[in-house]
Amino acid sequence: MCAQHSDKKGQENSMSDAARHQALARIRAAQSQRRTPEHWAQEIQSGNRDALSQAITLTESQRLEDLEYLTAILQALDNLTPQGRPIPFRMGITGVPGVGKSTFIEQFGQMLIEDGHRVAVLAIDPSSARTHGSLLGDKTRMEALSRSPQAFVRPSPTASNLGGVARGTHEAILLCEAAGYDRIIVETVGVGQSETEVRNLTDAFVLLMLPGGGDELQGIKRGIMEMADLILVNKDDGLSRAQARETAAQYQQALHLFPPTPGGHTIRVLTASALESKGIRQASDAVEQLIHSWRENDWFEEQRQQQRLHQLDSHVSTILRLQRAHHNDGTATTWDSLRTQVLNGTRHPLDAAQHWLKNHVES
Numbered sequence: 001m002c003a004q005h006s007d008k009k010g011q012e013n014s015m016s017d018a019a020r021h022q023a024l025a026r027i028r029a030a031q032s033q034r035r036t037p038e039h040w041a042q043e044i045q046s047g048n049r050d051a052l053s054q055a056i057t058l059t060e061s062q063r064l065e066d067l068e069y070l071t072a073i074l075q076a077l078d079n080l081t082p083q084g085r086p087i088p089f090r091m092g093i094t095g096v097p098g099v100g101k102s103t104f105i106e107q108f109g110q111m112l113i114e115d116g117h118r119v120a121v122l123a124i125d126p127s128s129a130r131t132h133g134s135l136l137g138d139k140t141r142m143e144a145l146s147r148s149p150q151a152f153v154r155p156s157p158t159a160s161n162l163g164g165v166a167r168g169t170h171e172a173i174l175l176c177e178a179a180g181y182d183r184i185i186v187e188t189v190g191v192g193q194s195e196t197e198v199r200n201l202t203d204a205f206v207l208l209m210l211p212g213g214g215d216e217l218q219g220i221k222r223g224i225m226e227m228a229d230l231i232l233v234n235k236d237d238g239l240s241r242a243q244a245r246e247t248a249a250q251y252q253q254a255l256h257l258f259p260p261t262p263g264g265h266t267i268r269v270l271t272a273s274a275l276e277s278k279g280i281r282q283a284s285d286a287v288e289q290l291i292h293s294w295r296e297n298d299w300f301e302e303q304r305q306q307q308r309l310h311q312l313d314s315h316v317s318t319i320l321r322l323q324r325a326h327h328n329d330g331t332a333t334t335w336d337s338l339r340t341q342v343l344n345g346t347r348h349p350l351d352a353a354q355h356w357l358k359n360h361v362e363s
């Protein structure tokens with residue numbers, strides 16, 4: 001059974017890798033036919049989903065040329081975007097595997113569409129970084145949303161950096177926004193560093209929790225809770241109802257001891273049943289209230305400014321890493337050898353970094 005499962009997963013992974021390579025090949029073919037970044041930008045802006053999808057594939061590429069082309073597309077999109085358009089809102093959703101993130105987004109996304117929004121969902125799976133896989137399963141769990149013309153659901157393969165979050169997610173968000181989606185939802189599995197990364201990419205961060213365990217607020221759970229703007233105890237249904245409510249009360253109690261939030265808001269704990277589509281409207285109202293209060297007190301823009309600077313740092317290290325791959329000159333001072341020396345403790349990390357930068361970065 002297990003072997004069958006992993007075989008299936010393996011097939012899905014290789015399928016998604018193959019699909020990604022095909023998409024990149026199509027993009028390069030289009031580039032060679034002199035399809036300009038301006039042309040791509042126009043296609044994306046006019047609602048061509050294939051163009052959007054292919055541009056997102058560029059964000060995941062490990063080739064510097066692809067990133068340069070992506071930059072040109074983003075610039076062309078900036079030029080096309082009308083001034084004064086309402087600023088799209090970015091939301092991160094995290095929680096342990098199986099807590100119900102995708103089921104919740106399926107309901108929540110449809111509600112946003114009913115309210116007149118256009119919704120893009122980017123799903124990130126850090127565990128698949130090990131296998132270069134993707135969350136193909138998620139598309140089926142968000143079936144109605146995937147079919148909606150007002151939604152764009154993109155399970156993202158994560159051939160990624162240490163954080164486990166797909167490196168190009170920020171650019172994928174920008175592309176979706178340029179395509180006219182005004183509610184961007186990023187789903188990530190809450191298993192470690194990926195939350196911090198997604199926290200840095202989104203305006204509001206929603207943590208889904210399971211009923212039970214409210215009295216043992218230790219370690220990582222507390223760390224993740226401190227990053228959350230809203231906590232939802234999901235699966236408030238069937239036999240878990242009483243426990244879900246008790247857990248929510250315990251979390252709310254515990255939050256009194258947490259430091260004040262930088263956005264000046266109170267972290268609320270609500271319950272929901274994604275399966276029975278209960279509590280979704282309340283969650284949506286709570287998120288809208290957050291947006292409203294942050295726009296009033298300027299935290300919205302302040303946080304975005306910090307995030308843009310974070311992106312700058314992150315891209316510098318990515319581009320250096322990609323250049324490193326290009327500059328591997330096979331001598332004793334290559335990156336691999338420096339890494340070994342740092343690993344062995346025979347060279348200080350600072351010295352190794354300076355040595356490498358001196359030799360490999362043009363001034």
Ligand SMILES: Nc1nc2c(ncn2[C@@H]2O[C@H](COP(=O)(O)OP(=O)(O)OP(=O)(O)O)[C@@H](O)[C@H]2O)c(=O)[nH]1
Pocket residue numbers: 095096097098099100101102103104141189234235236237238272273274275276
């Ligand atoms: N009883 C109950 N089950 C739920 C609820 N929400 C989701 N589930 C079930 O929980 C299981 C996992 O749901 P998903 O939505 O895939 O959870 P997820 O957090 O996206 O999982 P990963 O993407 O694997 O991390 C599915 O069998 C859902 O039907 C809920 O509110 N109540």
Ligand SMILES: [Mg+2]
Pocket residue numbers: 101102103138187
């Ligand atoms: Mg999921």
